[in-house]
Ligand SMILES: Nc1ncnc2c1ncn2[C@@H]1O[C@H](COP(=O)(O)OP(=O)(O)OP(=O)(O)O)[C@@H](O)[C@H]1O
């Protein structure tokens with residue numbers, strides 16, 4: 001894909017499973033063209049972040065709480081779009097659409113499955129005066145697919161290289177991989193936890209939102225017994241297609257495995273190792289020649305070193321391929337919105353297991 005600045009202006013908005021804020025990008029997209037024009041990370045106000053995290057687990061009065069959070073999120077999304085417009089001097093009429101992923105609070109793939117992303121597209125369209133494309137996952141699920149991961153076809157557009165066997169790992173709250181053999185997309189799936197368990201552990205023990213560069217984990221030794229127990233979860237052995245979320249990998253998943261005397265830094269080192277091992281084990285059969293990393297985990301030097309150690313191949317940031325790791329997901333949703341408006345299919349059945357390719361997303365006019 002060429003990175004020449006041509007095509008339509010589209011905004012992409014992502015609020016992922018880390019619930020750390022809004023990633024917003026302004027892009028230009030056309031057939032075979034993609035370029036990034038402006039970027040923004042806007043933190044969520046603390047009460048809204050708490051309300052989202054509370055909704056990620058079943059609880060009382062969910063419908064009212066979800067309705068209120070949807071409206072509040074959309075006002076934050078609108079603010080992020082406004083800032084991008086100010087940064088670039090563009091007017092709402094010049095933006096073809098906003099691709100808004102929304103905030104996942106429940107993901108239940110499988111029979112009669114569904115995936116719920118909060119965020120009110122009507123509010124966002126009205127507040128910005130821009131067309132919104134949203135609800136990208138459920139059409140794929142209606143066709144028997146997992147509804148996730150959706151970024152692999154975008155990874156293919158950007159990162160496939162003839163003659164190279166490449167894997168892409170997106171390490172956010174959860175981690176997912178894309179498998180590319182030359183220009184062919186061979187598969188993609190969620191490998192399990194990315195940063196979510198490390199984040200909750202360091203928050204609990206050091207009151208920090210995340211382990212910067214992985215420094216805390218790097219100073220400890222993984223506990224081999226604990227690691228073996230965690231890796232024994234059936235999710236890791238499940239064949240693709242598969243996807244997961246905070247429904248499975250959260251504090252209560254970890255708790256029963258922790259020995260009473262567990263030393264916090266050793267647990268952090270074990271959780272980093274769990275992420276590294278679950279990704280590298282998942283790539284063993286594919287045997288890539290190179291691993292490109294995106295998502296917030298690309299900043300975790302310790303994690304990258306552990307991946308390199310296990311895989312024995314170059315592990316590099318997507319920045320070296322022209323797109324900074326922080327913006328890949330948000331850019332993917334701008335691209336999926338563009339595909340929706342062009343009438344192009346967005347899902348990859350080889351990834352999600354859907355019975356066929358289909359156009360993804362619903363369009364809300366301002
Ligand atoms: N400098 C850093 N060092 C270590 N880890 C970092 C750093 N910066 C970000 N991270 C990690 O990346 C996480 C955010 O990643 P990202 O924004 O890709 O997640 P997300 O989009 O919310 O998740 P998902 O892809 O699962 O939807 C943070 O919660 C933190 O754990």
Ligand SMILES: CC(=O)N[C@H]1[C@@H]2OC[C@@H](O2)[C@@H](O)[C@@H]1O[C@H](C)C(=O)O
Nearest residue numbers: 017104107148149150151174176190
């Ligand atoms: C249901 C949901 O929100 N899943 C996310 C999550 O975060 C990473 C991984 O789990 C991936 O499956 C997906 O996100 C990216 C954007 C995707 O769909 O490709």
